[in-house]
Amino acid sequence: MLEVEDIHTYYGESYVLQGISLRIDPGQVIGIVGRNGMGKTTLIRSIVGFTPPRRGHVRFKERDVTGWASNRVVALGLGLVPQGRRVFRSLSVRENLLVALRPGGRWTADGVMEIFPRLRERAESRAGNLSGGEQQMLAIARALVTNPDLLLMDEPTEGLAPLLVREVGHVIERLKADGLSILLVEQNLPLALRLADHLHVLSRGRIVHSGPPDSLAHDSEVRSRYLGL
Amino acid sequence: MEFWVTQLFNGVSYGALLFLLAGGLSLIFGMMRIVNMTHGSHYLLGAYLALTFLTRTGSYVLALLGGALAIAVLGVIEWDRFLQGLRGQELAQVLTTMGLALIFQDLALVTWGGDPYNLKIPAVLSGKYHLGTFFFPVYRVFIIVVALGVAVVLWLVVERTRVGAMMRATVDDAEMARGVGINVSGISLGVFALGAALAAVAGVVAGGFLGIYPGADFEILSYAFVVVIVGGLGSLRGALIGSLLVGLLDNFGKALFPELSYFTLFAPMAAILAVRPTGLFGRA
Numbered sequence: 001m002l003e004v005e006d007i008h009t010y011y012g013e014s015y016v017l018q019g020i021s022l023r024i025d026p027g028q029v030i031g032i033v034g035r036n037g038m039g040k041t042t043l044i045r046s047i048v049g050f051t052p053p054r055r056g057h058v059r060f061k062e063r064d065v066t067g068w069a070s071n072r073v074v075a076l077g078l079g080l081v082p083q084g085r086r087v088f089r090s091l092s093v094r095e096n097l098l099v100a101l102r103p104g105g106r107w108t109a110d111g112v113m114e115i116f117p118r119l120r121e122r123a124e125s126r127a128g129n130l131s132g133g134e135q136q137m138l139a140i141a142r143a144l145v146t147n148p149d150l151l152l153m154d155e156p157t158e159g160l161a162p163l164l165v166r167e168v169g170h171v172i173e174r175l176k177a178d179g180l181s182i183l184l185v186e187q188n189l190p191l192a193l194r195l196a197d198h199l200h201v202l203s204r205g206r207i208v209h210s211g212p213p214d215s216l217a218h219d220s221e222v223r224s225r226y227l228g229l
Numbered sequence: 230m231e232f233w234v235t236q237l238f239n240g241v242s243y244g245a246l247l248f249l250l251a252g253g254l255s256l257i258f259g260m261m262r263i264v265n266m267t268h269g270s271h272y273l274l275g276a277y278l279a280l281t282f283l284t285r286t287g288s289y290v291l292a293l294l295g296g297a298l299a300i301a302v303l304g305v306i307e308w309d310r311f312l313q314g315l316r317g318q319e320l321a322q323v324l325t326t327m328g329l330a331l332i333f334q335d336l337a338l339v340t341w342g343g344d345p346y347n348l349k350i351p352a353v354l355s356g357k358y359h360l361g362t363f364f365f366p367v368y369r370v371f372i373i374v375v376a377l378g379v380a381v382v383l384w385l386v387v388e389r390t391r392v393g394a395m396m397r398a399t400v401d402d403a404e405m406a407r408g409v410g411i412n413v414s415g416i417s418l419g420v421f422a423l424g425a426a427l428a429a430v431a432g433v434v435a436g437g438f439l440g441i442y443p444g445a446d447f448e449i450l451s452y453a454f455v456v457v458i459v460g461g462l463g464s465l466r467g468a469l470i471g472s473l474l475v476g477l478l479d480n481f482g483k484a485l486f487p488e489l490s491y492f493t494l495f496a497p498m499a500a501i502l503a504v505r506p507t508g509l510f511g512r513a
Contacts, residue, residue: 050404074410086405088398095394100409146410 001026001150001181002047007056009039009046016042017053018205024150029172029182031196031213033189035228039205040185041083044154047183048080049073061149075102079148083155083185085139089128093119096127096138097145105147106178112141115171133164140171150181157188165191189227193217201226234363236484237477242369244476245376249431250449251456251468252383253424259400259463261417262319263312266326268428269450270333275300275429276436276445277341280348289351293433297426304425308418330446338443348436372434379427380469387465396420400463452479459498461511470509 002024009017016039024030032040045051047058049070058066065073074080088096097109113120116137122130127138136156143151156172157165165188172195176182186192192199193213201209201216203226209216216222254268279296283289307329315321354371357364387393399406399413407413431449432441439445452475460471475494482493501509 048408050408069414070404070407071410071412074408080408082405082408086402086408088401088405090401091394091397096398098391099395099398099406099411102410142409 001028001061002183003057003059004043004047005057005059007046007053007058009042009051009053011042011051016205017046019056020202020205020207021056022200022207022210024181024183026149026181027179028198029176029184029196031192031199032183032185032202033187033192033199033216034202034226036187038202040202041154042205043202044080044083044152044183044185047073047152048078074146074148077147077149079143079146079151081139081143081151081153081156083158085132085135087127087130087135087138087142089126091127092124093127093130093138094123096142100142101145102147107144107147109145112144115174116141133160133167136160136164136168140168144175148180150183151175152183152185154185155187156184157186157191169195189223231362232484236480238365238369240477240480241473242372242476243480244473245373246431246435247452247456247476248376248469248472249379249434250428251453251460251472252379252465253427254453255457255460255463255465255468256383256387256396256420257424258457260396260403260420261312262317263421264319264323264326265421265424266323266330266450267307267333268424268453269446269448270330270337271300271304271425271428272432272435272449273337273441273446274303274333274432276348276432276441277337277346278429279433279436280341280346280441283348292348293430296433297429300429301422301426304422305418307425308421312421313414313418330450334443334446337446341441343443345440345442346436347440348433350437354437368437375430375434376472379430380465383465392416455494455498457508459501459508461508464508464510467508467510 004020004022006019006021007017008019020043022030032043034040042051046053049065049068052067057064060073060076060078063076065076088099091099094109097112101109118134119137119141122134127135130138140156157168160168169191172182172184176195184192184196193216196213198212199210199216200207201222208226209222250272254265257263257265275296278299279292282295283292286292311325311329312322315325350368354368356367358367358370387396395406395411395416398411399416403413456468456471456475459474460467478497479490479494483490486493
């Protein structure tokens with residue numbers, strides 16, 4: 001589904017990703033964990049094309065999408081739930097879904113409102129007036145209506161109350177059960193351990209540990225060195 | 230009394246002309262963050278081209294549409310050849326459009342010479358409406374009607390269609406708009422071409438009462454920028470209110486204190502910016 005091959009990404013002169021490789025197979029949930037500032041968001045930005053890597057390749061569905069405009073990558077079937085939600089604040093909830101809608105797949109605007117009933121109640125509200133949790137639901141719903149084959153989720157539980165973290169967790173479980181491939185960047189380690197089939201630990205722009213959730217759950221050295229836990 | 234009504238009417242009709250010009254400029258800035266110095270060139274070149282079309286075909290409608298269409302094509306070329314590759318580089322964009330504007334100015338001088346022209350308006354639009362003791366030139370009423378029509382259509386497109394929602398999403402967060410699959414480059418091209426065509430329409434319309442002459446491009450450009458700055462960058466409603474305000478201020482300023490006319494235009498602008506740095510309807 002997705003192959004990231006030795007990518008190196010810079011912000012100006014700052015060398016952020018120093019050779020990352022990973023792959024995601026259909027139906028897999030891959031977790032990325034690590035402390036702040038270690039390159040997790042940059043990895044997402046490199047894959048979707050916001051900050052293209054200077055070296056290396058991103059292959060999605062057998063196509064080399066390195067350097068493509070993001071909208072073309074998204075049109076190919078990549079969905080993005082960005083860090084900080086980034087809903088279109090001056091648009092209504094319904095319009096946020098309308099502009100992203102790519103018909104012909106499993107998800108419709110009505111369909112996503114089934115799993116997020118709160119969005120249906122607030123369909124005509126401006127997205128900027130929603131609570132943080134509602135904005136997060138909208139960001140997920142907006143990515144789903146692009147009918148992606150692979151969903152990139154960048155810290156979907158950041159800044160949410162515990163009850164909402166659980167709700168987002170249930171939604172991700174449900175998407176996983178549906179067979180959607182997901183790349184999940186998550187600060188919340190217990191959640192990542194529960195949802196991911198396979199985890200990578202990122203530190204200073206490199207993958208320093210990879211393995212199934214068990215391996216990380218039992219490796220207290222990796223946890224304390226790279227996650228501060 | 231007659232003075233006030235006449236000047237009010239003149240101010241409103243001048244504001245209507247400014248809206249035709251500034252609406253596109255504001256949309257272009259709001260969506261693409263491009264400070265487009267060629268906007269005045271589009272206005273003047275549109276008028277000159279319409280003049281040529283009018284002498285060739287004798288049809289005012291063909292001249293108006295032909296001028297607008299030709300300038301839309303010019304806008305597409307500018308966007309595609311020069312501006313698209315400079316995405317996000319604001320200084321480079323300002324300098325590029327400034328350079329193009331100077332080139333267009335000289336090309337116009339070479340092609341149409343230095344004499345001022347008046348675009349002959351069709352007979353239906355000449356003459357006056359009588360209302361009691363007042364006279365209202367039909368042509369100025371026509372300008373107000375055209376501007377209102379354009380305002381309504383633009384508003385409907387921006388607020389009530391999917392493409393309009395995509396435009397607003399791009400104004401909110403252009404990178405994220407790409408991130409949900411919106412073809413931002415394609416929409417930007419369309420908006421740039423539309424803005425150019427509207428500027429040309431403004432030029433053709435203005436050609437009937439302000440005249441067409443070298444230097445009109447930069448003269449009107451400063452008014453368009455005042456409107457956009459006062460109304461708030463990227464806001465259609467701001468452009469509408471700003472146009473009316475600037476049209477009235479300029480008109481009454483020139484009529485009441487002719488020696489202070491620039492002061493009566495720019496002093497209120499400075500006052501508005503001091504209180505609301507983003508303009509009347511601008512977002513931070």
